[in-house]
Amino acid sequence: MSNVPPFDHRRILVVDDNPAIHADIRKILCPEGKLDPSFTALAAEIFDEAVVGPARADFEIESAFQGQEGLQMVRAAISQDRPFSLAFVDVRMPPGWDGIETISHICKEQPDLQIIICTAYSDYSWEDMVRKIEHSSNLVVLKKPFDNIEVLQMAHALTEKWRLNQQVKQDISDLDRMVAQRTSELRDSNEKLQLESAERRKAEDDVRTLNADLEQRVQQRTAELSAANRQLDQASRLKDEFLANMSHELRTPLNAILGLSEALLEHTGGELSPRQARSIGTISTSGQHLLALINDILDLSKIEAGKLDLNSEPLDPTEFCESCLAFVRTQAMHKNIRITFESRDDGIKIAADPKRLKQILVNLLSNAVKFTPEGGEIGLVVSVPPEEDAVRFTVWDNGIGISPADQPKLFQAFTQIDSGLSRAQEGTGLGLAMVAKLVELHGGSVTLESEPNRGSRFMVTLPSPSAEGLPAPVGTVAPFAHAPAIPRAFRRALIIDDDPNASEIIERYLTEFSITTILHVRGEQSVEVALSERPDFILLDIMLPNENGWIVLTRLMEHPGTRNIPVIITSIIDEPRKSLALGAVAHFTKPVTREQLAKFLHRDPHRASPSESSPPSSAPSPGPVVLLAEDNEANIQTVGDYLDDKGYVMHYARNGLLAVQAARRFRPDIILMDIQMPVMDGLTAIKEIQSDPALRHIPIIALTALAMPEDRERCIAAGATDYLSKPVRLKKLVALIENLHPETPPTNP
Numbered sequence: 001m002s003n004v005p006p007f008d009h010r011r012i013l014v015v016d017d018n019p020a021i022h023a024d025i026r027k028i029l030c031p032e033g034k035l036d037p038s039f040t041a042l043a044a045e046i047f048d049e050a051v052v053g054p055a056r057a058d059f060e061i062e063s064a065f066q067g068q069e070g071l072q073m074v075r076a077a078i079s080q081d082r083p084f085s086l087a088f089v090d091v092r093m094p095p096g097w098d099g100i101e102t103i104s105h106i107c108k109e110q111p112d113l114q115i116i117i118c119t120a121y122s123d124y125s126w127e128d129m130v131r132k133i134e135h136s137s138n139l140v141v142l143k144k145p146f147d148n149i150e151v152l153q154m155a156h157a158l159t160e161k162w163r164l165n166q167q168v169k170q171d172i173s174d175l176d177r178m179v180a181q182r183t184s185e186l187r188d189s190n191e192k193l194q195l196e197s198a199e200r201r202k203a204e205d206d207v208r209t210l211n212a213d214l215e216q217r218v219q220q221r222t223a224e225l226s227a228a229n230r231q232l233d234q235a236s237r238l239k240d241e242f243l244a245n246m247s248h249e250l251r252t253p254l255n256a257i258l259g260l261s262e263a264l265l266e267h268t269g270g271e272l273s274p275r276q277a278r279s280i281g282t283i284s285t286s287g288q289h290l291l292a293l294i295n296d297i298l299d300l301s302k303i304e305a306g307k308l309d310l311n312s313e314p315l316d317p318t319e320f321c322e323s324c325l326a327f328v329r330t331q332a333m334h335k336n337i338r339i340t341f342e343s344r345d346d347g348i349k350i351a352a353d354p355k356r357l358k359q360i361l362v363n364l365l366s367n368a369v370k371f372t373p374e375g376g377e378i379g380l381v382v383s384v385p386p387e388e389d390a391v392r393f394t395v396w397d398n399g400i401g402i403s404p405a406d407q408p409k410l411f412q413a414f415t416q417i418d419s420g421l422s423r424a425q426e427g428t429g430l431g432l433a434m435v436a437k438l439v440e441l442h443g444g445s446v447t448l449e450s451e452p453n454r455g456s457r458f459m460v461t462l463p464s465p466s467a468e469g470l471p472a473p474v475g476t477v478a479p480f481a482h483a484p485a486i487p488r489a490f491r492r493a494l495i496i497d498d499d500p501n502a503s504e505i506i507e508r509y510l511t512e513f514s515i516t517t518i519l520h521v522r523g524e525q526s527v528e529v530a531l532s533e534r535p536d537f538i539l540l541d542i543m544l545p546n547e548n549g550w551i552v553l554t555r556l557m558e559h560p561g562t563r564n565i566p567v568i569i570t571s572i573i574d575e576p577r578k579s580l581a582l583g584a585v586a587h588f589t590k591p592v593t594r595e596q597l598a599k600f601l602h603r604d605p606h607r608a609s610p611s612e613s614s615p616p617s618s619a620p621s622p623g624p625v626v627l628l629a630e631d632n633e634a635n636i637q638t639v640g641d642y643l644d645d646k647g648y649v650m651h652y653a654r655n656g657l658l659a660v661q662a663a664r665r666f667r668p669d670i671i672l673m674d675i676q677m678p679v680m681d682g683l684t685a686i687k688e689i690q691s692d693p694a695l696r697h698i699p700i701i702a703l704t705a706l707a708m709p710e711d712r713e714r715c716i717a718a719g720a721t722d723y724l725s726k727p728v729r730l731k732k733l734v735a736l737i738e739n740l741h742p743e744t745p746p747t748n749p
Contacts (some may be wrong), residue, residue, distance in 0.1 A: 008084040008085075009159045009160065009162055009163035010059045011059075011077065011083070011084045012025075012060065012061045012084060012085070012087070012088070012155065013061075013062050013063075013070060013077075013086070013246070014062070014063050015064045015065075015067060015088065015089045015093070015099070016063075016065065016088065016093065017069035017090065019065070019096070021088075021090065023061045025146075026061055028146070028152055029151070029152065031590040052357060059159070062084075063427050065093075067089075067096050067097030067101060067102030067105070069089070071105050071106055072110065075108050075109055078109065083113070084110070084113060085113070085114060085162035086158050086162065087116070088116045088142075089106075089111055089118065090118050091117060091118070091124070092119070092123065094538060098123070099118075099164060100128075100129060101132075103139075104132055107133060111138075112138065112166075112309070113138065114162045115139050116140050116143045116145060117129070117139060117142065117171060118146075119141070119142075119144060120143065120145070126141070128140075134533065142154065154420070166579050172668070174624070178425070185223075186227065189223060189224060192220055195458055196220070202420065204253065207283070207287055207290055208256055208286070208726065208727035210291075210517070214294065217339075218297060220471065220527040226474075229743065245670055249575050253501075257284075257287045258284060258287045258288065258291070260284050261281075261284035262281050264280045275641055277638065278637065279641065280636065282634045282637055283460065286635070291591070291688055296431070296434055299434060300434055301315075303434075305436045306442065309577060310356060310441055311353050312351045312353055313351070313352070313353070313354055314349050314350075315349065315354060317349075317350055317382045317393070320354070320357065321382050323358070323379055324358055324365065325339060325365065325380060327362045327365070328365045328368075328369050329364075331369050332368065332378065335369065335372070335373075335375075336375050336378075337372055337375070338378075339378055339379065339380075340379040340380075341380050341381075342380075342381045343381075344382065344384065348384055350391050350462055350463075350464050351464075352442055353464070354441070356438045356441070356442070359435075360434075360435050360438050360439060360460060361395070362381070363431045363435050365378070367432070368395055368396070371400050372399065372455075372639040373399065375397050376397065377395075378395070378399075381396070381399075382394075389463060389464050390444070391464050392459055392460065392461045394458070394460075395458045395460075396455065396458075398455040399455055399650075400453060401451050401455055402450040403452050404428075410432050411446075412519060424636075433541065434473060439462070439631055442462050443463050444460060444463060446458065446459065446719075447459045481727075490513075490515055491511050491514075491516060492515065492516045492517075492535045492536050492539045493515050493516070493535055493536065493537055493539060494517075494529065494530055494533055494539070495538075495539045495572070496520045496526050496541060496552065497519070497521065497540075498522060498543075498545055502541070502590060503521075504590075505591075507519070509592075512594075518535060522544055522546065523547030523548060523549065524546060524547050525547070526547075526556070527552075527559050527562055530561075530562045531559075531561050531562060535565060536565075537565060537566040537567070537568065540552060540567055540568070540571075541569075541571050542572075549569065552695075553567060553582050554582060557583035566585045568587075568600065570590060570592050571590060586600055623646075623647040623649060624648055624741050625649045625666060625667075625669050625670075626648045626651070626666040626668055626669065626670050626737070627651045627657075627659065627662055627668040627670075628650060628653070628684065629652075629653045629654075629659035629677065630652070630653075630654070630703070631654045631674065631677045631678060632674075635726075636654075643733075646734060648742050655677045655678050656673075656680030656681055656684055657680040657684055659671070659680075659685045660680070660688045663692075663695050664692070667694075670699050670701065670741050671698055671699070672701050672703055672733075673700050673703065674704065675702060676704065683718045686700055686715070686718040686719045687718050687719055690718075690719035699740040700719065700721050701720065701722050701724060701733075701737070702718075702722070702723045702724070704725065711723075722736060722740065724736065
């Protein structure tokens with residue numbers, strides 16, 4: 001436990017007025033050891049002859065001939081941090097202290113010293129000794145004359161006992177320190193959790209805050225679970241509860257954000273101006289991005305907990321690869337990147353989960369596009385390795401490549417090669433970690449070949465079973481036992497859901513399909529409502545108060561009057577197998593989309609939308625000049641449009657270097673500086689601007705998603721006037737600008 005060196009437990013002190021006793025003990029304990037020079041000199045003077053000792057000593061023995069001398073040697077050894085582990089003390093030592101008094105003094109200086117009382121007489125009874133000496137547990141009485149074996153055994157046993165006592169003390173000290181440190185860490189974690197909870201409640205309607213909150217909660221909960229490793233069962237249960245709650249807390253507002261954004265874009269509430277439509281589109285796109293990130297994190301947690309099941313189907317590799325390439329063609333077209341596909345699969349079939357295999361290949365293809373410069377080339381090759389019952393998918397590119405030093409980091413979760421403030425590519429570091437774990441779940445392997453500035457090749461190899469070993473196809477929609485064919489002409493639907501946002505969105509979708517809806521907001525009496533309303537199908541949430549959806553589904557399937565009504569599970573709980581096993585015909589994980597319902601109902605998901613034209617808005621009155629340095633397009637649009645509407649004259653820079661140049665060119669009244677930007681990060685840009693006497697007076701507000709306490713100090717130390725943490729509350733930003741620049745124009749409505 002401790003890193004201290006081993007204790008020197010072979011140091012022995014002999015306190016006896018008889019030099020012969022010293023010699024006897026040394027002969028017994030150091031048969032080959034060199035005798036102490038002071039002892040040999042004294043013996044030579046007494047016996048008038050030299051005492052010659054061997055060359056090696058098992059024990060280091062020092063001698064004292066009176067009690068007071070022995071006490072001084074004990075004190076000196078302690079001060080030198082080389083204490084004795086054992087002392088042989090004679091009882092009769094005229095003319096000074098006797099042995100018992102000597103031991104009493106020594107024990108006050110070194111209570112843990114092991115002591116052998118040497119005596120040939122019965123001057124003291126054992127009871128007398130115990131009364132005079134407090135530390136009787138360290139005393140052993142040895143009668144003279146000595147038995148050599150007995151002396152040797154006592155020396156070894158008692159010095160080892162002393163050593164173990166020292167080790168125990170050291171271990172206890174280490175444990176106390178570790179407990180104090182862990183207690184402090186847990187206290188800090190608890191304080192962070194409380195602070196995070198308060199902040200999350202205040203910013204619950206802001207999707208970007210939810211993203212930052214999610215990352216912090218996952219990190220803190222992971223730390224808590226690691227600290228509770230000794231209680232594995234309890235830790236597993238807490239993690240399951242956390243994931244369920246997190247999924248519910250995040251998906252519920254996201255369901256409303258995505259659904260209502262879609263409705264606004266379809267002009268269901270009236271016409272939108274082009275800027276409003278663009279803003280709503282940004283909200284929808286950001287929500288979809290956040291939903292994908294949540295799904296990735298939840299999938300990664302399920303895999304690590306061993307709870308992600310694969311629904312394997314027989315697949316044609318060539319057809320499957322072509323469908324995956326469709327996901328990245330538009331992205332590649334924007335960068336003028338050429339895509340090639342080559343199939344050498346010899347008609348072989350594979351067994352894989354189509355959803356997860358698509359997740360693997362699309363992730364690798366998207367990375368290839370992301371890290372390949374404009375005008376480059378990427379490709380996908382499917383082949384059969386020689387002498388292997390397997391299929392290999394190779395995704396290659398001629399992009400920036402990866403250095404050998406960085407390659408071991410690639411498949412670690414939340415790890416990015418370029419994690420500095422000026423990194424050029426966005427991402428969370430989850431994608432390749434998910435790829436590696438999903439490939440492993442399929443029983444395959446993923447390898448990498450790459451050279452900097454020459455490109456990369458990711459090779460995913462999956463086993464190919466024999467035709468007899470291929471599983472039957474599995475789908476998310478399946479008929480249940482004793483049910484007739486699903487009707488094509490649905491007219492009435494019963495929605496059982498306590499979330500008003502989710503039910504409102506589903507009601508709107510179904511109304512578009514000319515389906516009448518009945519809403520029931522709790523699990524109780526669901527069977528009775530179904531019997532009275534006779535719906536053509538039921539949409540059932542799982543997380544209902546008092547009586548959850550699993551219980552309701554079971555009762556619907558057991559009742560003769562409702563068992564033939566198709567039930568669709570619509571829930572944030574992603575357990576389609578359980579839903580189908582209990583009798584549901586389909587399982588849709590929230591947020592439910594129009595396309596999912598349309599496919600189930602055999603309807604066209606698209607409908608005519610009102611005209612998107614709208615009269616142009618009047619230009620805002622000119623005001624103070626604001627330079628916004630930001631590389632994220634959504635943030636540029638959100639902050640820029642808002643300040644533009646408020647009457648500010650906006651200029652933009654998409655990296656720190658351009659921000660410095662723009663500041664010198666436009667001489668803005670105020671600068672809003674993002675910290676994480678490519679080419680030159682925000683901190684460096686602030687320092688550059690502050691070093692220019694002509695620009696030093698311009699107030700700079702640092703805007704950053706970094707949320708550690710020291711980040712504000714870093715920004716202020718670099719020269720920022722003030723600091724706001726992302727996601728920025730726009731009203732708070734305007735108030736800060738007005739405070740730093742009093743000539744701010746009146747706010748537009």
